[in-house]
Amino acid sequence: MTKAAPQAKHHRRQHDREIVALAVPAFGALVAEPLFVMADSAIIGHLGTAQLAGLAVASALLTTAVSIFVFLAYATTGAVARRVGAGELSAAIRQGMDGIWLALILGAAVIAVVLPTAPALIDLFGASETAAPYAVTYLRISSFGIPAMLVVLAATGVLRGLQNTRTPLYVAIGGFVANAILNVVLVYGAGLGIAGSAWGTVIAQCGMAAVYLVVVVRGARKHGASLRPDAAGIRASAQAGAPLLVRTLSLRAVLMIATAVAARLGDTEIAAHQIILSLWSLLAFAMDAIAIAGQAIIGRYLGAGDSAGAKAVCRRMVEWGIGSGIVLGVLVIVSRPLFIPLFTSDGAVKDAALPALVVVALCQPLSGIVYVLDGVLMGAGDGPYLAWAMLLTLAIFTPFALLIPSWGGGLTAVWGAMTLMMATRAVTLGLRTRSGRWLVTGASR
Known part of the structure; x- marks a missing residue:
């Protein structure tokens, strides 16, 4: 074993402690x-x-x-x-x-x-x-x-x-x-x-x-x-937040479109969609917690001029995102028979929700990557790219989702479209991360 191996292991443990x-x-x-x-x-x-x-x-x-x-x-x-x-x-x-x-x-x-x-x-x-x-x-x-x-x-x-x-x-x-x-x-x-x-x-x-x-x-x-x-400082805060506002509004638009499509499919589907959306939101909180850690840690590393450290912790956080996604996905699969009856006793709603929940479960490792990279780029102050990436995602998601009723697709297809949305985000965020253009060091970007 080379000297680099124990050192790398030490750094991983240090990153793990910071993340947790x-x-x-x-x-x-x-x-x-x-x-x-x-x-x-x-x-x-x-x-x-x-x-x-x-x-x-x-x-x-x-x-x-x-x-x-x-x-x-x-x-x-x-x-x-x-x-x-x-x-x-x-x-x-x-x-x-x-x-x-x-x-x-x-x-x-x-x-x-x-x-x-x-x-x-x-x-x-x-x-x-x-x-x-x-x-x-x-x-x-x-x-x-x-x-x-x-x-x-x-x-x-x-x-x-x-x-x-x-x-x-x-x-x-x-x-x-x-x-x-x-x-x-x-x-x-x-x-x-x-x-x-x-x-x-x-x-x-x-x-x-x-x-x-x-x-x-x-x-x-x-x-x-x-x-x-301070007028200049307040104006700078608003300018820095504007791209993230665009990103957030685009994401909210995705959720609203998905809900509107589910409503067009019928009462059973929209009821099942609401159940799944509540679980999806809870899973998002778990992933977002890791993303928040990424915002704080990445910003600190870049402020200290340590781009190599920022890249290393980014890689480790992606591993955390994937691992957390696998664990959460398994929990969703295992808990399906227990989770859905908490919200409904309607057999039709249960039948509509079960296959869609499988799609959500399988998407969790991908979601883990998306949330982590989103947090990393936020911590790096890469808001303009996040805004354009989310607008592109919305443009790809919208026609696919709106065509679901005419194709005869059901609620599972709606959540398939949500998976497409997450996959698009994973590609755009992954390409940006690999490019290294977000690694801008210094006290301010």
């Missing part, structure tokens, strides 16, 4: 986020069907808004990590503050749009006459929490860039517990109904944002970073 240390807490924080909606649903559901239907429509709008602005976390993570790698902690926190100020500006803009247009937005989503008033109430009140939600995204990106994913986990858990308690107290104790649920969530979100701001402000004072808004 960042990915595990990140996964916990990611899973905690949808629990907010689940807690609200469980509490509001006991008030009546109309209230629950109103919550469903309003929460769909809010979830979409937050997912659109997720670039606040993604763009900030890589940029801050670069500064950390370069040893510029003051500049790292200053860059993070620019992202937080941008979040506040965007949050205020969203409130200004949502408050007057809430009835129209609810109507656009097809809420019934009985559910619409509850949906409007929940949406208008919840809009006051959007700035806090966006601050949480940006501040989470700051801490991830600082290689800290534990604090976001603790804040997410605390926010979930506070949200659940406040909802029970305000909905039932104070008798505020669905308005109490909305106010409880707003208070919990503001509390989470306040904790993040305390942590970031302490770091800024410790390292002498300015807290004042």
Whole structure:
């Protein structure tokens, strides 16, 4: 055995420790986020069907808004990590503050749009006459929490860039517990109904944002970073986030098209599709946790000028992605008979879901590669390429998916199209990674 072999093994172990240390807490924080909606649903559901239907429509709008602005976390993570790698902690926190100020500006803009247009937005989503008033109430009140939600995204990106994913986990858990308690107290104790649920969530979100701001402000004072808004820095944060916004909107378009096609196939297919989509989202959280670790680690290596280290950790993370995908795929296959009955007792829905779940399971190793490389390129600040790659993917996916009903394809074909989407992303991201053009070193890209 040569001397290089033990050294390579040591580096792999070091990378593994870094990945696990960042990915595990990140996964916990990611899973905690949808629990907010689940807690609200469980509490509001006991008030009546109309209230629950109103919550469903309003929460769909809010979830979409937050997912659109997720670039606040993604763009900030890589940029801050670069500064950390370069040893510029003051500049790292200053860059993070620019992202937080941008979040506040965007949050205020969203409130200004949502408050007057809430009835129209609810109507656009097809809420019934009985559910619409509850949906409007929940949406208008919840809009006051959007700035806090966006601050949480940006501040989470700051801490991830600082290689800290534990604090976001603790804040997410605390926010979930506070949200659940406040909802029970305000909905039932104070008798505020669905308005109490909305106010409880707003208070919990503001509390989470306040904790993040305390942590970031302490770091800024410790390292002498300015807290004042800087127009040039805020503009740079927006410019860095714009390509990731395009990427995210393209991905959301893929999911909306898939759901629309499934709906055209019939009630049975759309019901089965919803079950599979919920599982797919859960699997995505697991993969995204590894991608988040990639954003933080890659950014740090490139900031330190270590392109060889960045390539090495990229290779190791791809191995992690494939391995995790194999494990998750096997779990999906094994748990199929147990998972589907949790959502439905309809035999037709089960029959439609089972073969499509097999497709999802087989796609998991490929998904692992896609999520990892997506995170690697985000950490490298390669947003423009990610935007163009996702637009190309959308262009390939759309005609194939829309032709499924005319071909006589069923739900399995829809998820076959989703696999084609993931394969296209794997090719585009793989080619970019192999080219090495993303390996731009330095404190900023």
